[in-house]
Amino acid sequence: MKQQKSISKDMRDTVNSMSDVMARQMDLTGDIIDGLADTAQRFLSSLTAGQSSNCCDIPEPCWMPKDLGEYHCKLCAGSTGIMEIRITNTDFRPRNFTLAAAGPDAGRITLSPNSFTLGPKERRTVRAEFDTRLDDTVHCADFEALIWVVGCNSHYLRWTVEVGKAERPCCHHVEVFDQPDYEHHWYDHFYCVRPCYGKSTRPGTAGKSDG
Numbered sequence: 286m287k288q289q290k291s292i293s294k295d296m297r298d299t300v301n302s303m304s305d306v307m308a309r310q311m312d313l314t315g316d317i318i319d320g321l322a323d324t325a326q327r328f329l330s331s332l333t334a335g336q337s338s339n340c341c342d343i344p345e346p347c348w349m350p351k352d353l354g355e356y357h358c359k360l361c362a363g364s365t366g367i368m369e370i371r372i373t374n375t376d377f378r379p380r381n382f383t384l385a386a387a388g389p390d391a392g393r394i395t396l397s398p399n400s401f402t403l404g405p406k407e408r409r410t411v412r413a414e415f416d417t418r419l420d421d422t423v424h425c426a427d428f429e430a431l432i433w434v435v436g437c438n439s440h441y442l443r444w445t446v447e448v449g450k451a452e453r454p455c456c457h458h459v460e461v462f463d464q465p466d467y468e469h470h471w472y473d474h475f476y477c478v479r480p481c482y483g484k485s486t487r488p489g490t491a492g493k494s495d496g
Contacts, residue, residue: 356442382401
């Protein structure tokens with residue numbers, strides 16, 4: 286009788302142990318399945334995100350002008366918009382720099398200085414001011430101009446000014462890092478030089494005579 290009870294207890298212990306092992310295996314299997322599902326979800330998400338941009342898109346040529354961004358000011362008539370443009374020559378040789386305003390409202394912009402030379406790794410800050418004076422009969426206006434920075438590369442920014450009865454502080458700071466591109470890019474062979482038919486002008490010289 287005692288032997289039968291001992292056997293029954295051993296069987297119950299064995300069954301309980303096997304149940305514990307199976308339970309742990311099921312928990313482990315569930316964790317593995319959850320991990321695989323999470324990995325698959327991340328993979329599908331990356332594929333979906335990649336549909337918006339092709340890995341083989343061809344960037345702009347390195348010789349195209351560099352866009353420095355667009356800047357906006359809201360000023361009262363008679364106030365002055367200010368922009369500080371800090372130019373760094375990151376090359377290992379001296380470089381001449383020229384700045385010019387372009388566009389129908391370019392005459393309202395003053396650049397100081399508008400030309401200079403920077404040695405290797407040197408930098409200098411140019412102050413640009415936007416004049417918003419209006420005629421007595423005009424109470425509001427919108428102005429727009431480009432500022433070109435020409436060194437090794439050509440850089441440009443767009444400055445828009447809204448003139449009215451209200452204003453906000455207008456003092457922008459722009460960084461320009463000018464350097465040659467010494468790398469050979471995989472997409473370089475896609476480009477060729479195509480002439481523009483008609484007369485072209487340097488930035489800031491539109492409407493001026495050559496004489």
